[in-house]
Every structure is written in C-alpha cells, then in structure tokens.
Amino acid sequence: MSYTFTLDGKVIPFADGQTIIQAASAAGVFIPHLCYHPEFKPHGSCKLCTVRVNGRHTASCTMRASAGMVVESETEEINAERRALTQMLFVEGNHFCPSCEQSGNCQLQATAYHLGMMSPHYDHFFPNRPVDASHPEVLLEFNRCILCSLCVRASRDVDGKNVFALSGRGIKTHLIVNAKSGAAGRYGLRAG
Amino acid sequence: MGFNEMHAEAVAGVVDRVINRYKRDPTCMLQILREVQESCDWIPPEAIDRMQAMLGVPRTKIEGVAGFYSFIYTEPRGKYRVLFSDNITDRMQGNRAMMERLCNNLWVERGKVSEDGLVSVGKTACTGLCDQGPGMMVNNYAIGGMSEQRIDEIAELIRNKVPLAEWPPAYFKIEDNIRRADILLNADFKPGEALLAARARAPSDGLNASNMRSWREGLPSGIGGPGATLDEIKRSGLRGRGGAGFTTGLKWEACRNAQLKAGHQRIVVCNADEGEPGTFKDRVLLSKCPDLVFEGMTVAAYAIGATRGFVYLRGEYRYLLDHLNAVLAHRRRENLLGKDICGLPGADFDIEIHVGAGAYVCGEESALIESLEGKRGTPRNRPPFPVTNGYLDQPTIVNNVETFAAAAMIALNGGEWYAGIGTKHSSGTKILSVSGDCARPGIYEYPFGISIRQVLEDCGATDTQAVQVSGPSGVCVDASEFDRIIGFEDIPTAGAFTIFNKTRDMFEVARNYVHFFQHESCGFCTPCRVGTSLLKNLMDKLHYGSGSPYDFAEIEKLNQLLQSMSHCGLGHTACNPVLDTIAKFRPYYEKRMMQQDFTPAFDLDRELSAARQMTGRDDAGAHLVTEHGGQA
Numbered sequence: 036m037s038y039t040f041t042l043d044g045k046v047i048p049f050a051d052g053q054t055i056i057q058a059a060s061a062a063g064v065f066i067p068h069l070c071y072h073p074e075f076k077p078h079g080s081c082k083l084c085t086v087r088v089n090g091r092h093t094a095s096c097t098m099r100a101s102a103g104m105v106v107e108s109e110t111e112e113i114n115a116e117r118r119a120l121t122q123m124l125f126v127e128g129n130h131f132c133p134s135c136e137q138s139g140n141c142q143l144q145a146t147a148y149h150l151g152m153m154s155p156h157y158d159h160f161f162p163n164r165p166v167d168a169s170h171p172e173v174l175l176e177f178n179r180c181i182l183c184s185l186c187v188r189a190s191r192d193v194d195g196k197n198v199f200a201l202s203g204r205g206i207k208t209h210l211i212v213n214a215k216s217g218a219a220g221r222y223g224l225r226a227g
Numbered sequence: 228m229g230f231n232e233m234h235a236e237a238v239a240g241v242v243d244r245v246i247n248r249y250k251r252d253p254t255c256m257l258q259i260l261r262e263v264q265e266s267c268d269w270i271p272p273e274a275i276d277r278m279q280a281m282l283g284v285p286r287t288k289i290e291g292v293a294g295f296y297s298f299i300y301t302e303p304r305g306k307y308r309v310l311f312s313d314n315i316t317d318r319m320q321g322n323r324a325m326m327e328r329l330c331n332n333l334w335v336e337r338g339k340v341s342e343d344g345l346v347s348v349g350k351t352a353c354t355g356l357c358d359q360g361p362g363m364m365v366n367n368y369a370i371g372g373m374s375e376q377r378i379d380e381i382a383e384l385i386r387n388k389v390p391l392a393e394w395p396p397a398y399f400k401i402e403d404n405i406r407r408a409d410i411l412l413n414a415d416f417k418p419g420e421a422l423l424a425a426r427a428r429a430p431s432d433g434l435n436a437s438n439m440r441s442w443r444e445g446l447p448s449g450i451g452g453p454g455a456t457l458d459e460i461k462r463s464g465l466r467g468r469g470g471a472g473f474t475t476g477l478k479w480e481a482c483r484n485a486q487l488k489a490g491h492q493r494i495v496v497c498n499a500d501e502g503e504p505g506t507f508k509d510r511v512l513l514s515k516c517p518d519l520v521f522e523g524m525t526v527a528a529y530a531i532g533a534t535r536g537f538v539y540l541r542g543e544y545r546y547l548l549d550h551l552n553a554v555l556a557h558r559r560r561e562n563l564l565g566k567d568i569c570g571l572p573g574a575d576f577d578i579e580i581h582v583g584a585g586a587y588v589c590g591e592e593s594a595l596i597e598s599l600e601g602k603r604g605t606p607r608n609r610p611p612f613p614v615t616n617g618y619l620d621q622p623t624i625v626n627n628v629e630t631f632a633a634a635a636m637i638a639l640n641g642g643e644w645y646a647g648i649g650t651k652h653s654s655g656t657k658i659l660s661v662s663g664d665c666a667r668p669g670i671y672e673y674p675f676g677i678s679i680r681q682v683l684e685d686c687g688a689t690d691t692q693a694v695q696v697s698g699p700s701g702v703c704v705d706a707s708e709f710d711r712i713i714g715f716e717d718i719p720t721a722g723a724f725t726i727f728n729k730t731r732d733m734f735e736v737a738r739n740y741v742h743f744f745q746h747e748s749c750g751f752c753t754p755c756r757v758g759t760s761l762l763k764n765l766m767d768k769l770h771y772g773s774g775s776p777y778d779f780a781e782i783e784k785l786n787q788l789l790q791s792m793s794h795c796g797l798g799h800t801a802c803n804p805v806l807d808t809i810a811k812f813r814p815y816y817e818k819r820m821m822q823q824d825f826t827p828a829f830d831l832d833r834e835l836s837a838a839r840q841m842t843g844r845d846d847a848g849a850h851l852v853t854e855h856g857g858q859a
Contacts, residue, residue, distance in 0.1 A: 077608075079608050079752075079794070080751050080752050080753070080794070081752075081753050082752050082753050082754055082792045082793075082794070083753075085791070085792055092791040092792060094608075097608040116787075116788055116791060116792055119784075119788050120753050120754060120788075120792065123753055123754070123757035123758065123761070124753060124757070126757070127756075127757045127760075157761055158764065158827075158828055158829075160760070182750070182756075197285035197287050197288065198287070199287060200285075200287030200288060200290065200291040201291055201603070201750075202287075202290050202291045202293070202294030202295070203294045203295070203750065204294070204295045204296075204297075204586065204603075204748075204749055204750050205745065205746065205747070205748040205749065205750040205756060205759070205760075206745070206748070206750065206756055206757070206759075206760045207750070208750030208751075208756065211287055211290055211291065211294070212287070213285055213286050213287045214286070215272055215275075215276070215286070
C-alpha cells in the first residue's frame, strides 16, 4: 500500500521508512540541503533542509514521512531562515567565492544563490584555519569546511577507514585527520 | 624533564591499568580518558596510541571524544590546573579579582600555562558552589569560599609543589547549607524500606519482579509488585524535576512496555549532570541522602524491569565519587543491590557511576546517553526516544536525582500521600538552590505552590530587583511578579533561584548567561553553533558601547532563528535571558544604546589592546580617540 503527504500543497507519495527529503527528491521536489547526501546516513546538523510539519519546524532529512502530514517548505519565512543559516556558515568559515577554486562547482555557493543571499549580513569571524598541504595529492582546505560531516560519514560508514572525525566543541568544533601529527600526509591518505 | 612529561612506558602502564579495569570496553572511553588524566595530568599522544591499540578504536574517535569535553586536555595544562567558577554569582562574589590575584601571585597569564609548566589558571562554568562561592576547582576537586587569604595560601602551596592530597582538608569541605527541609531532606527512611513497602502494597500474589518478563506478561496489568509500584508513581502525579516536567509514571510505563530485543536489558539512568548555572540541589541530595536516590533508582528498576543502572555525575562533583561508591558497596553488601534484592525473586539491579567532564549539554538526556556510551555529547535526533532506544539502543529511562529521591518516598508512603502535598497540578515538594543577594543562601525544600516573595523573605533577601528562576534557560522575574508561584502551572524550575538586588546590572547578568551558552553549545547544528557566538558578539558590542536599536532587532531575529531551527533545548533557550531582561529591565540596555544609527562592532582602539599589552603601555598616547565615544 502506498501513502502520501502534502508538500506545499503537492501530493507526495512515499514508501515505508522514507524521510521527507527522500520522498520529495523521488517526486522531483527540491528541498535545500547541505549535510544531507542520499548515499549516507542522515545527520541533521546543517538544518538547511528544515521544513514545517504540521506547524512545527523539523529537519526533513531525519524526519520520517507519515501519511497525511502537511509539510511546508518553500515559504518566505522558511527560506528567510535558511538564508540566515547559510549566511552563518559563510561568516563562520572563510568563504571568499571570487578567489575560491571551487567557485562554480560548490554546493554552498549554489545554495546561497538559490536562496537569494546577497551579502553575508553578519560580521565575519575570520577564524585562523591553516590548510593541510602535507599530502602529495590531497589538499585539506579547512577554511571552507562547514562541518557537514559528509567526509566523516563517507570514510567511516562506506570506506570503513575513519580518516576523518570532528573534534572540539561549539564554535571550536573542527575536522581532524587520523594521524598522530594531525596532518593528512602522515596517514598515507590515498585518493581512489 | 618538565612537569608534564612522563616516559612513554609509564604512560602505557597507566593506560593499561585503567583500560583493564574497564574491561577494554570502548563505551567507557570518557571514564578511561578521565582516569588516565588523573594520573598523567593530561592526555599525551602516547596515551592515545596505547588506547587505540588496546581498545581497537580509531585515533580520530578518541581525539574527537577528548576534544569535546572541557576537562579533558590533549595539551599540557600544568601539574596544577586551577579553574575559577565564572557563574554570575561567582562574579558578584568577586571571583575576577581573586583570579587576578592568583595569576599575579603565580606570575601566570589567565588561560595559559606558566612558563615552567607547573600551573594554569582559567575559568569554567558554574561549579555549583553558588551558596559558598566564589568557587574553584584544582585538578577537578572543588574548593569553595575563596578569599584573598585562601588565594595567597593556595599560591604558596602550588609554588612549593605540595601535592593536592596534602592541602588543608578545610579547603575541600563543601557545606550542605540546608535551610529548609521537607519530605525529602527530612526523610525518615531506612535503606531497603521503600522497596519493601512497594512490594507490601501489591496484591497478595504476583510479587515477582517484572524483569521475569515471560512470567509477568501472563498477568493482568496492574497486578504484581512492579505493576503496583508503577501505579503508585502514577497516582502520585510525580513530574520530572530536571526542568521539563514530564510525567514520571508515563515515562516509566513507556519504557516498561518497550519491546526488548534479544540480549538487551532495560536501563535506569540518574541524571546528576547538574549543569544549569545556579543549581546545586542535586549536589546536596547526593551528599546528604545518597541512599534515598539509589533506592529511588532501585524502585524504578523494579517497576520497569531494569537490570542495569547508571549515575551520570557531573565532573564538578568528582569529589563525591568515592563516597557514593562506598554507599553503593554498602548497599551491595546489604543485598539492596545485586541479585534478588531484598529477597524479591528476579529483582536484579546494580548501579555504576560515570563521571562527566565539563559539558553542560550532557544534561540533555540523549546527549547524556551518548556520553555514557563513551562518545561526544551530541543530542540525538528524536524520535526514537530513549524509553525505546536509549543506552546502546536499549529501553532507558533518564530521570533527575530529585525525581528518584521523590520516587523512593512515594514507594514508601504511597502515591496518594504524595499527591496530597503541593498543588493540584504540581504534587510534592521542590528543592530550590537559593543564591545571590540574600542573607541565607543554601538549600530550601518547599511544597510546590510557594510564592517567590515567601522564598525571598525566608532567605533574607532585601531590595530585590529580580530573580532568575531555573537558571539562564529559565525565566527572569521582576518585583511585580513576586507573587507568582513555583509550580508547573506557573513557574516551573529545575531548582535554581538566583537573586539580584537593586545594585546589580541586569544587562551584565544576561551577558554572563549568553557567554555561558556560547561556551556550552555542542557545535552540532548550525543555528546554535554560530548563533550563540553571534549573540555573544552582539552583547559584547552593547557592552563596549557600540549598540544601536539595530542590534535590538538583530537579537530578536536571532532568537527566532534559534527557537525554530536549533537541534535541542540549549539553542531554543539561549536567547531567553536576553529577551527577558530586555522586556523587564530595558533601562539597562538603553543606557548602552549610545548610538542612534548602526555602528560597527569593530573598534580600532580595542584591537590595539594586544599591542599595548606587548609594549606594557596604557598611557593616553597608546590609545586612539574614538569618534563615537565608545570605551577607549
């Protein structure tokens, strides 16, 4: 038996166990997101994919769909909140699109465009985050890290390698590499 | 060799000893890190090497956990690690001047380690000594009642490298300061009585514990000791004492009814991670009546059919650990823990204590469970809730210390007796931790329904301007609201009752709380991680005199965002102290609204402070005159 819920008035079918964002994607409806990736276990940390379910805010990547749910996503209010979250991510790290080699192929940048973000709004934190260039093939550019944990999950859950993890707490949360020196080169991190 | 260097072999020896004691169990990671640090003064890389090998977990995991907790150090912090409690009450008692004094005495910069690696002096969130502050911790042992004289003595002890164990015992004496006792703090109770009373109240047959599940399930509900015990809890109307006020009977019942997977067991967790600034009633309950709390846990285990229990004790209360373990050992000897407790067939239960390491967010039940599992204390995505999928995915109840104490008394005297105390919607008593501007700070146990005014009168508070009830995540009440009452129908509270007289600047109170939330955000979700920092920056901006009405609007927008988008209660409540004080004590903010129009937070003169410190200059020539007259 198939069930449905409504997303911004549109009827979305879903299978048992599917999350809101999974069902929406399958039906061709886009919900902005950064830490969600269909191939990895949902994390629910960036909060970009937040929707209103029966009037309550919840992350659509972790919330299971249930029959008859009334979900709002593309409202002015929610998109304003998503925009503010994106701005927060921009000022928290060091994201300077014009000089960034990822420009044009960057989900953060694309999300900012999608949400109509015209400025960072908040004061930049300008954190001091040295890059890790110790590896011959991989450059770890921590200035661009938004702590989405996708690399952590890919390495841990798919490759079974545990190359990355998050350490620290709060605004000092940061990505670490599995090496005594803390540098990628020492781990022998190999591409492919 | 410096103070913090040990031979790799010695480190490995320490790690092996600790890990073997924890049976090489990676879920005890935080306990292992904590105990290794007690021997090594920090977690050297060699210790992580050894843990990685012994526990078979990746280095990233160990470092990720170690990095999360404020009291675990992956860099040397000295042989003596001094942390001053920095709650608003400690500030009011002059902790800043004392910290300065100690730093000067020891020739050490705040937050840094001394040149010789002997000592570091820093600050930490409220240590729960508000009634006998300012408080501090040395190597995670609490010391209260700081005075200039005591500071000088401590500096001398540190300089002479006197081991902590040889410091005057008077320093470590923490008072209970019980000013008003009621049914809990006056409990006339012998260990074991509550459990036997619960059993005696059950119908004549079906007395077996509910963890003999196959047998119990053949019985109609409500029959048998466990069912009868649960009924008494429900009849009592008991609600959680940790602040949220969830109905205890419902939580227990949900856990009891949760399906058990093969090899799983039900778990009882006592939340003693009393981190809300201004709260210290669990400290006193655990110090004065640990048996009552353990008995309450045992009653809960009996009612829901749990066989394993934990107390999650906040790191600041490390000094209570040995005593609590001794009480547990005694209860085991008396058959109040272990197998067939009190002769009840199948009533098997034991309790172990895990000690936290400086992370307020671990007071949130799912973060607490993560921490118990030896992980970073990040709140989980819910549902599923702990009652079905808690500790290691097993059905788990997490209740506050005071809730368990009350449960023991309900088992002893019955639900009806308990429901007759307090008000219609809030049965029983509430223990308040009273501190701040009053003559008699300490612990006050009242039946629910007591007015703020009455508490203020009883503790000898005069000229009171405001009371922060339930800490920064609670509410700030002003003089016009003093007739409001403590209770779930009006002002619910986890127990903090912090009093501010008319000389206090309520803006600075709010700013202190905002700094607290910023420090304690776990960093998992974007809105709280970045939002609490933005809020802190805004409050600092106002503090430095660059505030304008624009910033008010920004604070309100941030609040809305944190409310709707945050992952857990920490983010939801982080703006409360600011919004409350803006609404009720606006003049303190207006005094700081020196700017009509938007003014940047950046202040060139303030940025030069590092240069001034380096050159040792603070004369007029070393300052810039700022246009808008901000603090130069």
